Amino acid sequence: MLSGLAIALMMFHIAMDVTGRYIFNAPIPGTITFVSYYYIAIAAFILLAFVKQMGAHISVEVVTEHLPAWIRNNLERLAMLLSIVVLSLLAVRTWGEAGKKFELGASVVQGNTDIPIWITYHTLPIGSGLMVLVVLYKLVASCMGTESALDTEHARADALPPADRENNNE
Numbered sequence: 001m002l003s004g005l006a007i008a009l010m011m012f013h014i015a016m017d018v019t020g021r022y023i024f025n026a027p028i029p030g031t032i033t034f035v036s037y038y039y040i041a042i043a044a045f046i047l048l049a050f051v052k053q054m055g056a057h058i059s060v061e062v063v064t065e066h067l068p069a070w071i072r073n074n075l076e077r078l079a080m081l082l083s084i085v086v087l088s089l090l091a092v093r094t095w096g097e098a099g100k101k102f103e104l105g106a107s108v109v110q111g112n113t114d115i116p117i118w119i120t121y122h123t124l125p126i127g128s129g130l131m132v133l134v135v136l137y138k139l140v141a142s143c144m145g146t147e148s149a150l151d152t153e154h155a156r157a158d159a160l161p162p163a164d165r166e167n168n169n170e
Helices: 002-022 031-045 048-054 069-104 118-144 162-168
Strands: 107-110 113-116
Touching (some): 031 107, 031 113, 069 118
Antiparallel strands (some): 107 113
């Protein structure tokens, strides 16, 4: 929801900036900064865990699809374990960087306006941390042999409405 809201606000903000620039000759100050530091960061990084929850990340199974199920399952568990390690390191490291930017009060000067950007440095560690929780949950469910209770139904192409399914196959 938060990523979708960021995308909607970004579209509205840009539309208002273009309208103001070309119709009223008065662009909205800071549009480029808000789009590049706020909207894009929120839309990209906060969405990571949701995409993983839905099982919608890209995967290539050229070799593994021909392996026995028990090998595929164990390779998937290994991949989840490695993902947890890497994403945890990413979350910890970027949280430290976000803390430094907070202490510095990082900002961008655009025109006469000082726009704080330290806030957006927190989106990557939060997104990575949430993804760690989702992957950890999926790993535990897989090891216990239970079905994950996370919603993957909406990520399937055949669950899309017919018009969207045609666009998805292009």
